[in-house]
Amino acid sequence: MPFSLALIGLFACGGTPQIDDDIVRLDWTDGQEFHVAAKTRIIVAKGGENPVDMISLDPLGGNLFEERWTEETIWTYKVVDADLVPDADDTLYEFAVNGAGKTVPLSVIKVTIDPTLNEDPQLLELDPVIYLVFRQQRNRLAGIIEFTNVDGERSEKAFSTKELSRSTTPLSQSRLSMAPTYLSPFGARWSGGERKLENGKTIAVNEINDGMVDIQFEDMMGGDRIKTRYTAGKPWPVMTESDNLVAELLTADEVAEIRGDAIMAQPDFPETFDFRAALRSSIDLDSSMKLDADTLENKGYTAEVAEEYRPWAGAWWPLKKGELVFGYEYNRRTFSDEIKDQIDPLKIEMDKLSAEIREMDDRSSAEATEKRAARRELQEEVQEFLNTFYDGVLADLDGGKIRIENGYMKRDADEEFAAWNYKLDLLSPMDKYGLVIYLQGESRENPFLLSSWELMNSYYPGGDTWWGHCNGWAAAAILTNEPTEPVMVNAGDHEIEFTTADIKGLLTESHYSTESSFYGERYNGEEQDIADLSPAHFHKLVSFYLKEQGVPFVFDTTASEAVWNFPAWKVEIDMEEIKVVEVEGKVNINTADLETLQTLTDIDEDTARKIIEFRENDGAFQDKWSLTRVINWWGYYKIRNEITTEIAERHYEVIAKTILTTDSVDADHIDSGAEPESFDETWGYTLITNSQHEIIGGEWDKEDEHPDFAWVPYHNPRTKSWRGSENPHLGYGDLLDMLGDDIERR
Numbered sequence: 001m002p003f004s005l006a007l008i009g010l011f012a013c014g015g016t017p018q019i020d021d022d023i024v025r026l027d028w029t030d031g032q033e034f035h036v037a038a039k040t041r042i043i044v045a046k047g048g049e050n051p052v053d054m055i056s057l058d059p060l061g062g063n064l065f066e067e068r069w070t071e072e073t074i075w076t077y078k079v080v081d082a083d084l085v086p087d088a089d090d091t092l093y094e095f096a097v098n099g100a101g102k103t104v105p106l107s108v109i110k111v112t113i114d115p116t117l118n119e120d121p122q123l124l125e126l127d128p129v130i131y132l133v134f135r136q137q138r139n140r141l142a143g144i145i146e147f148t149n150v151d152g153e154r155s156e157k158a159f160s161t162k163e164l165s166r167s168t169t170p171l172s173q174s175r176l177s178m179a180p181t182y183l184s185p186f187g188a189r190w191s192g193g194e195r196k197l198e199n200g201k202t203i204a205v206n207e208i209n210d211g212m213v214d215i216q217f218e219d220m221m222g223g224d225r226i227k228t229r230y231t232a233g234k235p236w237p238v239m240t241e242s243d244n245l246v247a248e249l250l251t252a253d254e255v256a257e258i259r260g261d262a263i264m265a266q267p268d269f270p271e272t273f274d275f276r277a278a279l280r281s282s283i284d285l286d287s288s289m290k291l292d293a294d295t296l297e298n299k300g301y302t303a304e305v306a307e308e309y310r311p312w313a314g315a316w317w318p319l320k321k322g323e324l325v326f327g328y329e330y331n332r333r334t335f336s337d338e339i340k341d342q343i344d345p346l347k348i349e350m351d352k353l354s355a356e357i358r359e360m361d362d363r364s365s366a367e368a369t370e371k372r373a374a375r376r377e378l379q380e381e382v383q384e385f386l387n388t389f390y391d392g393v394l395a396d397l398d399g400g401k402i403r404i405e406n407g408y409m410k411r412d413a414d415e416e417f418a419a420w421n422y423k424l425d426l427l428s429p430m431d432k433y434g435l436v437i438y439l440q441g442e443s444r445e446n447p448f449l450l451s452s453w454e455l456m457n458s459y460y461p462g463g464d465t466w467w468g469h470c471n472g473w474a475a476a477a478i479l480t481n482e483p484t485e486p487v488m489v490n491a492g493d494h495e496i497e498f499t500t501a502d503i504k505g506l507l508t509e510s511h512y513s514t515e516s517s518f519y520g521e522r523y524n525g526e527e528q529d530i531a532d533l534s535p536a537h538f539h540k541l542v543s544f545y546l547k548e549q550g551v552p553f554v555f556d557t558t559a560s561e562a563v564w565n566f567p568a569w570k571v572e573i574d575m576e577e578i579k580v581v582e583v584e585g586k587v588n589i590n591t592a593d594l595e596t597l598q599t600l601t602d603i604d605e606d607t608a609r610k611i612i613e614f615r616e617n618d619g620a621f622q623d624k625w626s627l628t629r630v631i632n633w634w635g636y637y638k639i640r641n642e643i644t645t646e647i648a649e650r651h652y653e654v655i656a657k658t659i660l661t662t663d664s665v666d667a668d669h670i671d672s673g674a675e676p677e678s679f680d681e682t683w684g685y686t687l688i689t690n691s692q693h694e695i696i697g698g699e700w701d702k703e704d705e706h707p708d709f710a711w712v713p714y715h716n717p718r719t720k721s722w723r724g725s726e727n728p729h730l731g732y733g734d735l736l737d738m739l740g741d742d743i744e745r746r
Contacts, residue, residue: 099165222519351462512726535698
């Protein structure tokens with residue numbers, strides 16, 4: 001299903017919003033089913049080309065230098081409960097009570113993966129089941145409960161918010177779920193222009209026609225600009241686009257065409273999971289959106305992950321060196337060394353052409369076309385050479401020309417090749433692994449394509465010095481336990497030692513395409529916003545992951561075109577209030593609760609409820625005069641000097657010292673003591689909150705000294721990956737079979 005990566009007509013600004021037909025709402029009924037196709041951006045550390053399939057000699061990811069995205073996933077949404085009015089003793093009850101104290105109905109939507117619509121083995125392995133709990137009043141998303149398979153067991157995570165009286169909810173204006181959940185701030189019933197929200201942000205709306213509007217808003221956690229298109233009568237936005245996600249509501253005919261003649265799969269999991277129990281222990285996202293009382297009193301906080309979950313230090317395996325194939329020490333000789341001198345000149349020339357093409361202003365020019373053709377010719381030459389060599393290794397092992405004996409891999413001289421002799425325990429990590437798979441006799445393909453693929457796709461002797469495997473290492477350092485002892489592996493009649501460096505290198509490569517959540521966008525040049533991961537979003541992320549959950553996550557620590565991924569496991573926040581911008585003696589009619597509204601002249605409880613109910617249905621009052629839509633002119637005149645829609649601000653000077661595990665150690669480094677080998681980065685910024693201490697803005701002290709983006713790896717499927725830059729000939733499940741499941745963190 002093709003995706004449109006640009007919404008039409010985004011976005012008209014200016015003008016006065018007009019309350020017209022209620023287009024911006026989701027219309028569903030009990031039992032209704034609909035489908036959303038989505039794909040996500042693949043972010044990798046290096047700046048090179050799309051990977052090449054060493055079997056078919058075709059690019060895996062499309063044209064050279066094209067953005068990398070996953071294949072589309074078709075998510076099935078089914079309304080399993082609508083018009084649900086929970087009892088007072090129901091877990092769901094607190095989400096059904098609105099700001100005016102009334103109980104309103106809830107809806108529950110179950111999101112699953114249908115195998116007849118999806119082929120991705122990694123996603124099918126996870127077998128996700130996600131429950132979305134909505135307050136039906138303006139479709140406020142109150143809870144997300146996600147169940148997935150982890151090592152054959154069902155794992156769960158749940159997030160909730162009780163701040164449901166505002167236009168925004170962090171659950172639907174942040175990307176926290178595998179399934180698309182981006183939804184516009186509610187109360188957007190107008191034909192065009194910009195509209196203020198209670199948190200001081202704005203959303204932009206452009207009416208396409210009588211039943212369709214485009215809306216743009218900000219991701220509350222990571223700062224991405226989200227663009228959605230709503231069509232009247234539809235159960236979900238018909239199109240959603242952000243820096244890292246594109247989603248589209250499918251028609252019934254489109255779903256039928258994708259499914260073809262396949263019979264819709266019946267789920268092999270229980271029809272109902274106890275999402276209420278998961279919701280009871282859910283993570284309250286509201287606390288990460290504001291400064292809590294302890295933080296304010298102590299002028300900061302220190303947060304760190306538990307000792308057993310600290311990421312381990314390791315090498316970043318630079319792509320200029322190819323050490324996973326050629327070895328990481330000068331005295332560790334390996335049979336792939338036989339071809340290094342022959343492919344290096346070809347690869348260096350390829351890298352030179354790649355750099356020249358990337359730097360061209362017009363990549364459609366005749367000169368660029370000529371350079372692409374020259375590079376493609378070199379690529380085919382390298383592919384053919386590598387496949388010939390590694391197919392030859394396999395054939396010579398089968399034919400007895402290469403022998404394994406007495407702990408060595410030997411080849412006698414003949415008219416074409418000189419003799420060679422390599423010690424098994426000293427082979428490079430990938431050559432050693434390929435040999436083990438061969439000797440175990442369980443591979444249906446040439447196991448030495450592992451090294452061939454790596455040299456074709458992750459070896460750039462003429463590339464930039466910063467290109468490396470740092471994203472794979474960062475994910476592995478978080479998701480696995482540090483290898484501290486060598487592992488002896490039985491391979492046929494032989495026993496081969498895998499050192500801790502071998503194991504770390506293979507874990508690094510096998511974690512190149514983990515399931516992850518991304519925040520912010522990689523900076524690629526002057527045309528992009530260098531501060532797109534703002535201080536407000538940085539502060540929310542460290543509060544949410546490190547402080548609230550004790551979960552390590554990854555920062556690209558430099559706001560530049562180079563990418564340096566490091567796992568953050570500790571943060572020390574020091575803050576000092578430096579300025580208060582008051583709206584003295586004023587009650588903000590957009591945020592005041594029932595009790596506060598009744599402090600206004602002649603505003604009784606019934607009128608206060610009407611004010612709250614109006615803003616819950618129509619969104620924030622755009623100015624004081626808008627209150628006359630609820631009360632008469634005389635009532636407004638009496639309180640006009642007591643109220644405001646302006647936001648009081650509190651400004652804080654913040655110093656954030658972030659402790660990150662390093663990859664600047666030798667390949668055989670093992671952490672000693674409780675703390676991994678680490679370094680710290682100190683970033684300064686101004687943080688702005690409103691009078692309720694909700695974070696609403698900020699500014700970096702130095703424009704180019706702060707993290708570029710952040711991401712959270714949460715699962716590495718065991719199936720082989722053909723999704724990104726991870727070597728598809730190194731199955732993580734196969735690696736675990738060799739090393740043992742204990743390497744994974746629980």
